[in-house]
Amino acid sequence: MADWSPGHTRTFCEIYGMQIDNGNCKMGAMSKxxxxxxxxxxxxxxxxxxTTEQFSSKxxxxxxxWQFCNLLRYCASGLGINADGTPATDDEWWKTHTHGHKSWREFRNGLPSYLEYMDRMFEHVAVDGSTSFVAAATNPIEVPSSDDEDADEEAEHLTPLSPSTPRSSSSKRSGSTSTTAHSPSKKSKGAAAREAASNMxxxxxLLSDRTKLLKTLWQEREEREExxxxxHRRRVKQVYNLAAELGVSAETTPHLFHGVMRIVENDNRMGCSLRPQLQKGSS
Structure with missing residues (x-):
């Protein structure tokens, strides 16, 4: 596996999130x-x-x-919090929970700077990109070309040249049997050019209006998704707090706590878990 710096990891997360916005990643599955x-x-x-395999492994x-970071930021109340906001845990805790992931021990001094981009990757990845529009995209919107239409229009004003019958060398009269070719008039050419310019x-x-509309729709969608x-984050924190109140923690009840982590992965599961609490609060 290639060596990944925090900057390269952040770049990968940003690009991956862009694919979600563009509709290339549906139900957590990235397309080719x-x-x-x-x-x-x-x-x-x-x-x-x-390679794709290297990106998939990453x-x-x-x-x-990301799941370990959620453990730190949502379960800090059960672990204790230092003055700087980091979890107050001993060396043994970090050694146990970062076994096989030595790089995670760096998070003892603070969560990664690219955490918000990981949230984008793993929260609500099933996004329909049928109406996606990237305001900063460099690729132009494809529109039908009018070149063919202009060519057809100009062709309508042209009269095909008819082959002339050569004059007889024995006749010098002006009244020949040859057919005179007619070229399109300047007036017809000018009308076709003006019509083409008007169409353009x-x-x-129309293209400008479409772009403005798509930008507005994109902004509204971003606000809804945010x-x-x-x-979603509020619900996750609520589930973890409820688990802490019931005495469920990573240290004392690891099996139960693993179930809590599975619950927060899905909004429907969280809704079922929080429904009794919400009903109690409304009564």
């Missing part, structure tokens, strides 16, 4: 075109060329890392 785009964008940003490692102007106006993510 999504992996292709990740490889090319990552290489352009870092100069490092990785993705799996990041998911475990209308085309550009509200959904905020509500």
């Amino acid at each position: 075109s999504g992996w292709d785009d990740i490889r090319s964008r990552f290489f352009a940003a870092t100069g490092r060329l990785h 993705f799996r490692n990041l998911k475990q890392e 102007t209308r085309h550009n106006e 509200a959904t993510r905020t509500e």
